[in-house]
Amino acid sequence: MGEIHSPEMKAYFESLQREIDRAYEIARKAREQGKDPSLEVEVPQATDMAGRVESLVGPKGVAERIRVLVKEYGKELAALKVVDEIIDGKFGDLGSKERYAEQAVRTALAILTEGIVSAPLEGIADVKIKRNEWADNSEYLALYYAGPIRSSGGTAQALSVLVGDYVRKKLGLDRFKPSEKHIERMVEEIDLYHRAVTRLQYHPEADEVRLAMKNIPIEITGEETDKVEVSHRDVPGVETNHLRGGAILVLAEGVLQKAKKLVKYIDKMGVDGWDWIKEFVEAKEKGKKAEDSKPTESKAEDFGAKEGIEEKVEKGFYYELYERFRANIAPNKKYTKEIIGGRPLFAEPSRNGGFRLRYGRSRVSGFATWSVNPATMLVLDEFIAIGTQMKTERPGKGCIVTPATTVEGPIVKLKDGSVIRVDDYQTALRIRDKIEEILYVGDALVNFGDFVENNQTLLPANYAEEWWIQEFARAMAETYEVELRPFEDNPRDAIEEAAEYIELDPDFLGNLLRDPLRVRPSVEDAIHISKVLDVPLHPYYTLYWNTLGPEEVEELQRALVGAQIEWDEHMKNKFARKIVLENDARIKRYLELLGLPHRLERTGDRKKVIVVDYPWSAALLTPLGNLEWEFKAKPFHTTIDIINENNRIKLRDRGISWIGARMGRPEKAKERKMKPPVQVLFPIGLAGGSSRDIKKAAEEGKVTSVEIAFFKCPSCGHIGPEHICPRCGTRKELLWHCAKCNVDYSQDEAENFDFRCPKCGMELKPYARRTIKPSELLRAAMENVKVYGIDKLKGVQGMTSGYKMAEPLEKGLLRAKNDVYVFKDGTIRFDATDAPITHFKPKEIGTSVEKLRELGYTHDFEGKPLERDDQILELRVQDVILPYEAGRYLLKVARFIDDLLEKFYGLPRFYNAEKMEDLVGHLVIGLAPHTSAGIIGRIIGFSDVLVGYAHPYYHAAKRRNCDGDEDAVMLLLDALLNFSKYYLPEKRGGKMDAPLVVTTRLDPREVDSEVHNMDVVRYYPLEFYGATYEMKSPKEIKFIERVEDRLGKPEMYEGLKFTHDTDDIGLGPKMSLYKQLGDMVEKVERQLALAERIRAVDEHHVAETIINSHLVPDLRGNLRSFTRQEFRCVKCNTKYRRPPLTGKCPKCGGKIVLTVSKGAIEKYLPTAKMLVTKYSVLDYTRQRICLTEKDIKSLFENVFPERQRTLMGFSADVCEKMIKERTGKSNGRNGYLDELRANGKLKKSAKTEKKKESKKTSKRSEKKIKPSQGFEKAVKKEKAAMKKKKKGISLDEFFGS
Amino acid sequence: ATSSEAPEEVLPMEGETTVEEVPAENGNGYDNGYVNGEENGNGVKPKIVYGDYGVPIAYVGEEVPEEEKSYSVYADLKLSPRDGFHYRAKEIPDEYEVTFDVKNVKFALPKAKNAAGKEGEVIIKVYSDYFRSRLKKMRRILRENPEIGGVIDIAKLGYVRGEDEVTIIGLVNSKRETAKGYMFEVEDNTGVIKVFINRNNEESKKFFQIMPDAVIAFRGRYSGRGIFFANKIFLPDVPKFKREKPPLEEKVYAVLLSDIHVGSNKFCEKAFMRFLEWLNGDVNNKAEEEFVSRIKYMVIAGDVVDGIGIYPGQYNELAIPDIFDQYEALANLLSNVPDHITMFIGPGNHDAARTAIPQPGFYEEYARPLLKLKNAVIISNPAVIRLHGRDFLIAHGRGIEDVVNFIPNRSHHRPAEAMLDLLKLRHLAPTFGEKVPIAPDSEDTLVIESVPDLFQAGHVHVMQYKMYNGVFLINTGTWQAQTEFQKMVNIVPTPARVPIIDIETARLRAVIRFDQYCEGV
DSSP: OOOSSOHHHHHHHHHHHHHHHHHHHHHHHHHTTSOSSSSSOSSOEESSHHHHHHHHHOOTTHHHHHHHHHHHHOHHHHHHHHHHHHHTTTTOOOSSHHHHHHHHHHHHHHHHTTTTBSIIIIIEEEEEEEEOTTTTOOEEEEEEEOGGGGGGHHHHHHHHHHHHHHHHHHTTOOOOOOOHHHHHHHHHHHHHHHHHTOOOSSOOOHHHHHHHHHHOSSEEEEOOOEEEEOSSOOOTTOOOSEEOHHHHHIIIIIIITTHHHHHHHHHHHTOOSOHHHHHHHHHHHHHHHHHHHHHHHHHHOOSSSOOOSSSOOOOOHHHHHHHHHHHHOOOOOGGGSOOOTTSOEEEOTTOTTSEEEEEOOBTTOOSSEEEEOHHHHHHTTTSSOTTOEEEESSSSSEEEEEEOTTSOOOEEEETTSOEEEOOSHHHHHHHGGGEEEEEEOEEEEEOHHHHHHTTOOOOOOOOOHHHHHHHHHHHHHHHHOOOOOTTSOOOHHHHHHHHHHHTOOHHHHHHHHHOTTTOOOOHHHHHHHHHHHOOOOOGGGOOOGGGSOHHHHHHHHHHHHTSEEEEEEETTEEEEEEEEEEOOHHHHHHHHHHTOOBEEEEOTTSOEEEEEETTHHHHHHTTTGGGTSOOOOOTTOOHHHHHHHHOSSOOOOSOSOEEOEEEOSOOOEEEOOOBSOOSSOOBOTTTTGGGTBHHHHHHTTOOEEEEEOOEEOTTTOOEESOSBOTTTOOBOEEOEEETTTTEEEOHHHHHHTTTBOTTTOOBOBSOEEEEEOHHHHHHHHHHHHTOOOOSOOBOBSSOOBSSOOOOOHHHHHHHHHHTOOOOTTSOOOEEEEEEEOSEEOHHHHTOOHHHHHHTTOOBOTTSOBOOSTTSOEEOOTTEEEEEHHHHHHHHHHHHHHHHIIIIISOOOOSOOOOSGGGGTTOEEEEEOTTBOEEEEEEEEEEESSSEEEEOHHHHHHTTOOSSSOEEEEEEHHHHHHHOOGGGSBSSTTTTTTSOSEEEOSOOGGGSOGGGGGOBOOSSOOHHHHHHHHTTOOGGGOOSSOBGGGGTTSGGGTSOOOOSBOOSOTTOSOSSOHHHHOOSHHHHHHHHHHHHHHBTTOOHHHHHHHHIIIIIHHHHHHHHHHHTTOOEEETTTOOEESSOOTTSBOTTTOOBEEESSOHHHHHTTHHHHHHHHHHSOOOHHHHHHHHHHHHHHHHHTTTTSOOOOOSOOTTOOOHHHHHHHHHHTOOSSOOHHHHHHHHHSSSSHHHHHHHHHHHHHTTTOSOOOOOTTTTHHHHHHHHHHHHHSOOOSOOHHHHHOO | OOOOOOOOOBOOSSSOOOOOSSOOOOSSOOOSSOOSOOOOSSSSOOOEEEOGGGOEEEOOOOOOOSSOOOOOOOTTOOOOOOTTOOOGGGGSOOOEEEEEEGGGOOOOOOOOSSTTOOHHHHHHHHHHHHHHHHHHHHHHHHHTSTTOOOBOOGGGGGGSOTTOOEEEEEEEEEEEEOSSEEEEEEEETTEEEEEEEETTSGGGGGGGGOOTTOEEEEEEEEOSSSEEEEEEEEOOOOOSSOOOOOOOSSOOEEEEEOOOOBTBTTBOHHHHHHHHHHHTTOOSSHHHHHHHHHEEEEEEESOOBOOSSSSTTGGGGBSSOOHHHHHHHHHHHHTTSOTTSEEEEEOOTTSSBOSSBSBOOBOTTTSHHHHTOTTEEEOOBSEEEEETTEEEEEOOOTHHHHHHHHSTTOOTTOHHHHHHHHHHHTBSSOOSSSSSOBOOOSSOTTBOOSOOSEEEEOSSOOEEEEEETTEEEEEEOBSBOOOHHHHHTTOOOOBSEEEEEETTTTEEEEEEEOGGGSTTO
16 A cells, blocks of 8 residues: 655644643643543544553554454454454453444444444444343344444444354354244334424335344344334333334334344344345335336437437427426425425525526535625625525535635626626625616536435536637637637746637637636637637626527517617627617517616606616627527427527527525524533532522522532541542542432442442442532632632533542633533534535635745645635645634633633643634644544634635544535644543433543545535536436446545545636525524514415415414424423422412422413414415315414413404404305405405405416516515504403404505 | 434422423423323424324424314204194103202302412412312212211320221322232321221222212221221212102103213214104114103203214314304204103213313303203203102213223223223212313212212213112213214224113113114114
């Protein structure tokens, strides 16, 4: 094996290691003072997977063996070899067979999951050897899975079963022989889980579950994860009657979903007795093939040269492409089935005018991240900010959004009737408040790698500059034999030669080739180029011709014939300088749909006319042959087909593939605070009030009783929660306690008694309920660190850790002083949405060129020496760019650490950071939830966004992708000094999200393999665009280099490329509008106002979906929980299933309150009512809301009786109107009914018509009604009406509103 | 990708964090009412809603179909009695009375301390009044048992000498098994106490029949250390023997129905029509002719229509996705019941009616066609009707859900046993906070105050009957074939069976089956 990194990378890793060592040295000195639970630093380093596995699950010494075995056999087989060695006792005697089995399974699973996720620790609750009591009483192996097994992913889950079986055989145990009861129980559980808890990614058929249960030779069981009961109860050997989430996942999403992969491993690992699964996979494949056979046939057709066996119809090229497209790739509606209030739908599935697919990867995209033009973010009302998650139609289910200025922005129609293309941020800012309609949302830059990752058939590419420039270069080579290369500097003589041939300015040509995304020819040059080289018209001047039907273009052409046109000429090419047209609504709409910029102007006779200016006048008329030939619709031909048949200059379609998306969750960058916030992990019970304020408890001189670990001084006998004796400075010893006999034992004594009480045999506990005096403890701590003037010191009510050791109060004081908060494990965290970045400019991250050179950034990504702050640099894989928020917070943390070193440990200050920039070069640990292994990162700068930018590898090292995941950073030294396993909660999952081990060196081969699919090229070749027209599977595309192709070579670290640049990685809204809006009413109003504006969105559909997916479940859920709610004492917080008879808390006499208020039920009702009033929704939905309203009213009819309103006739209330309509008890028709007619369905005919229209032409015709206007006001009114208890109706109301 | 965001961590401590009275809105209001659940990738936990039988269902995107459904509301169905069919029942004078109906109960209103009053306080007050009223009513029932004497308040136990046997009556807050026996926590108006009964005591077997919040009497001794040692447990129960009622001059019958579910695409439309034809004299034999001739009453115990929005995804399972039309359809069907048969119709959880029990009736504005039927009497859920001197307790029967959950060995498939448990506890839904939603009323109208001759319930779609101490218990099944949902939770309904009750004995005379006309059975 050759060297896997270049000298530069080697130096980089070495410099990281030096810094790491420095931090560990300091931490070691601090820890050895004995002021913490452990004398050692509790975050071991691991350079590789083997090291992590040993640190995480052991056994000791296994890392060495893993390294050897992996090299020899590969990862999967090595896992089994390790099992062999563990069971053979090579790592020591573990006692029982069960313990051998457990160790073997955990270690093997850890190897299979790269030693990062916490599944091997937390996902396997237990391993037991049980008996087939219901069968032959033979012994079998049972694996107890827990919820966190989820974090290991389906394949590893499935493999863990295989490993279990291997272990079983190795230990000579019999098979698990499930009874009918066991089998049916699992069948029910999987189904119930799918319905009641979470949708399973794969929901197996009952018979599949039965087959698996009958054949899997070990028992897959587990502890209860959800309070959902099953009907197959009390099955022998199954301890719970609730859902066993871990076991369900392993069976459904593990063994069954990954059966195909499992087969591969079965063969590879040579585990026998699993033939059933091979048969299962084969049977399944066969079934699938039978099903698929039809569509595949149609797929096989080749475009361009199709031979119809039957009658030959002549079809246009694009007509046929569209036909095949429709036949092969159906719109995927999944993401639109749920729309949450305030999180808008940006585009309906595959709808023209939604996100235009643009293939490519920017510096900040790929790996489940899309880039869009920042102008799009603004025009979408800033609902999308940098880092906002979107749920997408394809290729994956979700992504986050980052900016790219080199892709197209939206095309909008302004209130004054003009249409403009908004490609830059400044324009967007200027016009954002004047938008009438968003005709086209803009481009979404999606990288090819994501298509590979999701195995999404390639959609036909839309015509864009990166494609055109290659066609241009190819034409140059073919016509003039001049080799030109796009996206780079070409030799001057080649440029000059080419420029001469095609009569262009050589400088311009050079620029155009180097940066075709920013540099574009004038329209007359574009026409000229197309003419001489026979390449399609430049995409910038290509309109969305196929949005219009040929008949519509015919009509448009007729209008143009009668228009005033100013002509001009360039190199003998005629082109239009200006067009003035009559302002006909239909013609105007056609121009809008073409995406053609134009404006309205008043003429002398006060008539409005449409004016199309240069260059758009030429863009419109050139494809129509400057009206020199007649455009005529033709069957089986699209508009572009007809143009290409008749016109000298050809077009490629720029708008074939559209992708839908809605907002997912907003971006996040925030310090982590527990609820309520905590500054020190010290128990205070109820003495500190509701904010657990130790300071307050101390001031009030309270004495409190809490469960806490106490330590005894071996020399002077002092007892207290401190680790170091305050009297004599000796390290104290933990006291063990028997709760029954109320006796303490020293560590030695406890060990001698095997941690059981010698009197009563009870297990000894490392803690006891003891009385503490906060005032004394706090005073001593204040003296120690000389911190006095703090307002508050927030502790916890009680500890949930196994030892219940309290943190030194001094740490809390220093945290309070520096205004930072602690997490349950003793560390201080900052959470941010993950965002990828592979290249940056110094000016984007606020770090000077000098500083960057110091950090090893000596050259830019093209190999030029780093001199200016706008050069593009390739990011080193462990470097991170943090958000400003994080900078500010970590600065406080750094001060806290310095104070801690100086005042608590008596060591020199380390960071001495005064401003954010001083943190540059320092190390952090990145750690994701559900994992237990952190990765070292180096801060190289800060960006004014709310995401954590880091290398995709870095995120993959944490097992995250960037589709909206978020995770934490902490300062390395903070984790080393303050993290302790003794603080971790004992409950299941307590070890998740804790830095149990830290990886010091990132190896791309050992990170989540999803990132291996990311492409790393400068541009996608022409071949690729051809392949997209054939709708090939991404797997067939071998010519685009991906990370996978570089693994094991130094290039895996360096020389990654991107296809689309952006001016600034921080350009765009910082914070999603969603986070700035107030209540649900406001959110819904803004969301619908946006929906009304976007051509690609049907606002009625949005309204209906919000009701169905968000408001109704909330209303019905709260209504239901109200009548089954718990009651709570405000004082002692005791919960009661029903209110005590006395109405007071029997324990403390406190006041009893509801846990679900009446207000909670009614909260969304006014919003829902307004939605069904103003939007065209199904009658069913409207009735549902009206019934719910009635349900709420009737629930309280005996508590808050409401007198009937006497005059019903003139109510505008949607429900009353509906009832009147339907029961025929109308008190005279009036105007309101007509309003109902407009919105409601009653008039079935009217509605069906409307639906038809909206289906067929969608928002083709201009929409005028904007129901969202006044929405908020109306809801407020509705709210007031609900509040007011009407006692009849006043005359004013009668005559007035 | 693993879908997760760094969780908002919760304070490590025993017990739970302080919860605001109104749970803090986190921007989506998805705070309460759901079962655990991984988040769905929106950063929002999926809302768990509940289907029938309280089975939780995670919300799934419902696809709203583009086309509207077309359906019939049976407007053309016009049956008339067979020519020459002799209805003996026509000649027998009516003798019925609704002796208990929730609509007629005047609920005392809590006095609002200050006009605006805190809603929450008022509701708490009402709920405590509700349970106090239960205790009061139950004490009255228990005191009718001559074995029960020496009843004292829990607060006064301290004044009793250790050797004296006394009786306490209270609501069971909780119960649990211990190493040596069973422990209850019992509450009355004066206090709370722990009650222990030894496993060896035969009486302790009653432990399993006791549902939380039921009112129970315990006889025993007070230890002085906060524990009451019981040696006898009294369930309210019904007396072993019942006073004979005077015989009737002539045989007269009632048919009992429930859970018709009109509007569901699984509604056994043909079977129901066939049943209507049967009532109109289209009978198979002499015996049936005799039955039909003497049927004078029909009782329908709730879920007369399938309703709308009762569970997620219901739209797709509705033939009539319109609540007005559902009642229209039902009324059109029932208009074919011969005029001399009086129908008593009460609501269930699928109806347009209050969602929590008790349910006073149907929402007038939605169920109007039903209310307009000439020969129909709308009753509440629950209600007691007296037919020729016999008391019929009619309830929809949601309480069965909790019984099945709490009492060992009970099943949805044997509802009569669960009804018996309820009867013994003399309450239609004893437990608060489980599956049955209970409305904030100041009086408990779910107590079975007087012993009925017949107790009818529905809800679980399985017909079963039973006799106990002179009370006839019957669950009347359904007119809906097995739904997809029921298939999933393993519930096999028994649709289209009509029990005929002899009113004189208040017992079953015959079951006429129409299920051969019901598709999918």
